[in-house]
Amino acid sequence: MPAIRHPVITYSGIGQKVEYDDPDSTLLDCSIANQIPHLHECGGNGRCSTCRIRVLEGASNLSHRTQKEQQMAEFRRWDPSVRLACQCFAKGDVTIERLVWTSSEINKLQLETVPDGVAEERAIAILFCDIRNFTKMAVENNTFDMAHVLNRFYTIIGDPILLNNGVIYQYIGDEIVGLFGISGGTREKNCRDAARAALGMYYAIEQLNHMELVDFDLEIKTGIGINFGRAFIGHLGHPKHKQLAVVGDPINTASRIQNFNKEVNSRILISQSVYKSVPEGTFKIGNEYKTRFAGHEHESQLYELKGFQEMDIQLELxxxxxxxxxxxxxxxxxxxxxxxxxxxxxxxxxxxxxxxxxxxxxxxxxxxxxxxxxxxxxxxxxxxxxxxxxxxxxxxxxxxxxxxxxxxxxxxxxxxxxxxxxxxxxxxxxxxxxxxxxxxxx
Missing domain, CATH: 1.10.490.10 (Globins)
Structure with missing residues (x-):
């Protein structure tokens, strides 16, 4: 009696082929059973899209989209080649490509919820981080050294944004901007995430100064400002070159808060809207300041963020x-x-x-x-x-x-x-x- 031939799943990118020997298993189950790392934040329940794949060959050998998958595909505007691995069953050979390789890439999926061509008002926390004395550093060091330093800087301060469900909005010279809550979330959570990211940046820069930059005779200092408010978010621009855009006073104010660190020699400042978004006693606060920003008729209350009053498990991990x-x-x-x-x-x-x-x-x-x-x-x-x-x-x-x-x-x-x-x-x-x-x- 001839041996039964099972379908073969080919993983493009890692060049690995495995037998699909259980027709009751999904493609995600097949990955895990064969020790192939495959992200699945919701546990394969079709509630997130982290296990998404692109089918390169053999699309007709996969089961039709389930209702959950169809709803996800319509919401995220997927083409027919993109599937949820947790909802797919194979009946023949297929070649697939995992589309989300690392946990840090999950944050980018939030961008699929941003409208295209119009701006939609959303409540977000905005973080600005800037290198101090960058011009002086650039003059005193050669171009290649500064390129290395900038790459390391952007990596170590970008990671805390991604670890805390934020999105890196843009780099502006020696400045990075992070957004928290563009796909939803409570006001408290978005502000906590932004504050945790800021503290993570501070710790990471201290480590960079004490370890890698000693040989360059450099010490990076930063200023970080965080604000919360309703801003307009959308993919805007030329029809053939649209980009994520965030427009509104909250983002301008966040930039000014960051800049105000220079005047008072502080490292992390948060607005009153951030401070009031969490229960009293959540943050460890240093000095408090009042100032009036250009274009505002009111004074702004700012708080120096020093940490959390109680141990924040996520920050420590x-x-x-x-x-x-x-x-x-x-x-x-x-x-x-x-x-x-x-x-x-x-x-x-x-x-x-x-x-x-x-x-x-x-x-x-x-x-x-x-x-x-x-x-x-x-x-x-x-x-x-x-x-x-x-x-x-x-x-x-x-x-x-x-x-x-x-x-x-x-x-x-x-x-x-x-x-x-x-x-x-x-x-x-x-x-x-x-x-x-x-x-x-x-």
């Missing part, structure tokens, strides 16, 4: 990711070595390439930190992971081993940067993660 994942392969090796030492029987559950498994582990852990800024998807995403691990044979008894091994590995990788409050933050979130996942274990 975000700040530690670079240390923990300085070598992702090493991190995964140490973690699995600990797991196998504590529970030798678990080794039999891992029958495939451990290098691929390690890549999937760090992808998952980093994704959890990113998705904390989008909590509406976190619980369902963990449910998907819990069910997947249950199918592999992970039981409830294994989760304490996973938790202790993960915490020990994180502490070791943090090294000199390890702090009790940071370990407390990681312990809290990992307890939540493992508790949610083991609900689906036997």
């Amino acid at each position: 975000q700040h530690s990711l670079d240390y923990i994942f300085s070598n992702k392969e090493r991190f995964a090796d140490k973690f699995y070595q600990r797991v196998f030492e504590k529970a030798p029987e678990v080794r039999a559950l891992f029958k495939k390439n451990m290098k691929d498994q390690g890549r999937l582990l760090t992808h998952m852990l980093g994704g959890i930190v990113y998705s904390m800024s989008r909590p509406e998807h976190l619980e369902s995403g963990l449910a998907f992971l819990g069910k997947s691990h249950a199918r592999y044979g992970v039981t409830r008894e294994h989760y304490p081993v996973v938790l202790s091994s993960m915490m020990e590995t994180i502490e070791e990788e943090l090294g000199d940067h390890s702090r009790p409050y940071l370990l407390k933050a990681w312990n809290q979130v990992l307890i939540y993660v493992t508790d949610e996942m083991k609900k689906y274990a036997s």
Whole structure:
């Protein structure tokens, strides 16, 4: 009797081919089963679009769009080649391309909600960050060095925007602008996200100064201003060259707030609209200032942002990711070595390439930190992971081993940067993660 030939899924970009041997599995299930990192923030429930793919060949071999997928496609204006992997079933060979490769790219998906050709009023938090004394730095250093410094600057201050569900709106010379809430969200959340991004920028720049820029004899100083208000957002411009545009007094005021840092020698200033958007006592505030900006008939109250009054778990986790994942392969090796030492029987559950498994582990852990800024998807995403691990044979008894091994590995990788409050933050979130996942274990 001839062997049954299963459909083959080809992943363009990584050149990997896998057999699709379970007709009841979606393409997303197929990716996860074969240890191919594939983003799926909502846990494969068709409520987000992070698992989207482009079908390069074999589109007729996929199931028709479900109602959920059709609604998503119409809202996001997709062409027929773009599909949700969590809603697709294959009946023949297909070649696909994952369209969202990293968690940081998820923020760009918000731009699909911005109207084309008209501007729509939305309530957003706006962050401006500017390098101080940039002209002097440019004169005193050669062009290649300054290009390197600027690239590093834009990377380290852009990451906190993306980690906190923000969108990088534009670069203006030595300045970067971030927007929070362009696709919705509560006023409190958008302002918290912007404040957390600003503090993340501050910490990242301090690290850059103390580590990489010492050899250049440079020290970067910045000014950050945050405002909240209703602005008009749309893709505007020539029909053949439209760009995202944000228009309105709130964005102009955010720029002026950033600039006011120079007058009072502060680092981060927020407007009263931001300060009043969160419960009293949320922010740690330094000095307070009053000023009247050009074109305003009223005085503006500004507050110097120093931090959060209580430990902000997201900020602590975000700040530690670079240390923990300085070598992702090493991190995964140490973690699995600990797991196998504590529970030798678990080794039999891992029958495939451990290098691929390690890549999937760090992808998952980093994704959890990113998705904390989008909590509406976190619980369902963990449910998907819990069910997947249950199918592999992970039981409830294994989760304490996973938790202790993960915490020990994180502490070791943090090294000199390890702090009790940071370990407390990681312990809290990992307890939540493992508790949610083991609900689906036997």
